[in-house]
Amino acid sequence: MRLSRFYLPLLKETPSEAQIASHRLMLRAGMIRQQGAGIYAWLPLGFLVLKKIEQIVREEQDRAGAVEMLMPTIQPADLWRESGRYDAYGKEMLRITDRSDREMLFGPTNEEMITEIFRAGVRSYKDLPKMLYHIQWKFRDEIRPRFGVMRGREFLMKDTYSFDIDEAEARRSYNKMFVAYLRTFARMGLKSIPMRADTGPIGGDLSHEFIVLAETGESAVFCDERLIDMEVPDKETDFDGDLQPVFDQFTSLYAATDEMHNNEDFEKRVPSENRMSARGIEIGHIFYFGTKYSLPMKASVAGADGKDSPVHMGSYGVGVSRLLGAIIEAFHDDDGCKWPMSVAPFHVGVINLKSGDDACDKACATLYDALREAGVDVLYDDTGGRAGEKFARMDLIGLPYQVVVGPRGLKSGNVEIKRRSDGEREEVSVDSAVHFIAERVSDALKVE
RNA sequence: CGGGGCGUAGCGCAGCCUGGUAGCGCAUCUGGUUUGGGACCAGAGGGUCGCAAGUUCGAAUCUUGCCGCCCCGACCA
CATH class of the missing domain: 3.30.930.10 (Bira Bifunctional Protein; Domain 2)
Incomplete structure (x- = not known):
């Protein structure tokens, strides 16, 4: 998934109602x-x-x-009269009537x-x-x-x-x-x-x-x-x-x-x-x-x-x-979620640090395609904007791995891979990045 | 349901006590400078102040009612 197509409305500030x-x-x-x-x-x-x-x-x-x-979510009240729970359940049960005044309820169980x-x-x-x-x-x-x-x-x-x-x-x-x-x-x-x-x-x-x-x-x-x-x-x-x-x-x-x-x-x-x-x-x-x-x-x-x-x-x-x-x-x-691989919304985020730069765009496109080919769920941050913002955003949504692609690393043919769980980083070549990620993803997803 | 609190721009808030026609930060848009951990400068747009009634020359501000949401407690996957 390309981030530019996704719908990801982030909040920089903490909403006041959220306590935990x-x-x-x-x-x-x-x-x-x-x-x-x-x-x-x-x-x-x-x-x-x-x-x-x-x-x-x-x-x-x-x-x-x-x-x-x-x-179904909606159930007839009569069913609950059979067990005696229609009266026993109390106000926790949402009771509704249809157009013919039939008594219904939105099932609590x-x-x-x-x-x-x-x-x-x-x-x-x-x-x-x-x-x-x-x-x-x-x-x-x-x-x-x-x-x-x-x-x-x-x-x-x-x-x-x-x-x-x-x-x-x-x-x-x-x-x-x-x-x-x-x-x-x-x-x-x-x-x-x-x-x-x-x-x-x-x-x-x-x-x-x-x-x-x-x-x-x-x-x-x-x-x-x-x-x-x-x-x-x-x-x-x-x-x-x-x-x-x-x-x-x-x-x-x-x-x-x-x-x-x-x-x-x-x-x-x-x-x-x-x-x-x-x-x-x-x-x-x-x-x-x-x-x-x-x-x-x-x-x-x-x-x-x-x-x-x-x-x-x-x-x-x-x-x-x-x-x-x-x-x-x-x-x-403090920076955000740290999803276990098995439930992560995407397994890896590819960050293009300089969208519009030929080398960066190319390397990212290659990685994006190859990772998906390898069965990895990828979120590709192809947006403009500053590096800091991209890092913070990726940390917030908490994908298990981040692949950081920037002009600095590409000069020596490398990208940086960061593991969200402990922040550990590793420089690997563009060529080996796909294997590096795919192997770790498939290991983490192995059902025992 | 008992107790407490809050509704003002997309988000976070100030203004309310002491009525005089709405403001700040972030976000957004435009231009420029920037560019490896949430940049900077200049400019712009955006609000029937939760809803309704009342008091008043005049209500975001005072009064009453209603609605919504949050927090503490008793109840629950």
Whole structure:
């Protein structure tokens, strides 16, 4: 992409409403634009990242055996009357009426709808287990939206729903998502920690929040710091096999959010040198809720004995749009974003320091074409303007690598390559630059 | 929803207390000098001061109502 064609409205000054780094940087880097409280338009740069995050989520869901579909944003109220949640949900749910005065709502989640869809098509235990997911915009009329996309009212969420014949089988589905989540967040460079979450009236131990540690996190968390470097299962993991050992391993050490924290327990189970109290951002939440919806909504299947019984369900959410905020919180400095390669809007930025200069233009054009040929996403800064402005802009948007092409280096046939993550620079010849970048990009994108 | 604050040019703000017909920085446009980390000089364009009503000879400024947004708290992916 040529910068001169792109739409990248940057802000030099910090908008007054942005309190935390991710919100500030998303506004300054021209990724989002606010349209109302907790409602954002995704500008080209932000949208590129959003799509990359979405794709990683999708790939790991598919790997775990879930099947993608798409449910509507608008749902009929009657569906929610079946589960009893139409009245229970409260003002968080945006209720609307259509031209015939039919009661509708903008979906805050999809348990009811997926249950209706499932019950319409499945009769026998032989059709189980099933895991279905979609990635769709949700609306929750939060009392107080804040922190940009971290707590918006409209947000993009991946939600998966599992259907099993009994609790033991449901646990297997739960474990699949548990592992899928560990992998999903790791691929984005995040160290996520599963923490016991409140299961509410249903009870049991089957609800976990996936937390990424960040100073600006919304909740206080307490954990054994050895969890941070626990090894995430690789892509050869057999999702049809027994995943219980992985679950056991990750849940063997203490980890709890504020609500679930028990200090006595914490001190008993965690050696003092490993105790960690920090703040965290919730980026995923998985939940087993048994027959909560299948019973009232009559989603049953015939068992081997010919008798009908309600299916056991679970739901598994990932805050896709929220992840942008979480990733920036984890990877940024005073100058801007520092995207991990896997979610970067472009892998590399080519900076033409002297647009209009024959040698510079030529070298840049060669690099631009060759990099794209090599499968690298390139943003080519072909604009006029001063060097300082170009450097600052590229640092702000935070592409993993910058290739600086200027008359000074070209005299000796060289360009400068800067790595955004640590600022390390290296002079390489124009000829070897493509290989240099392409190799590092493909290494960084390798899925393990 | 309780408490606090803010709406003045694209962005950041001053002016409001003490009414007199709107200003600064950045950005934008033109010309020139510059050119490897957000340049400089000269000039120009751009605002029904959130909306509505009221007080007044006169309202960005005072009064009332409404709308929007932000911050703290309780709630949430």
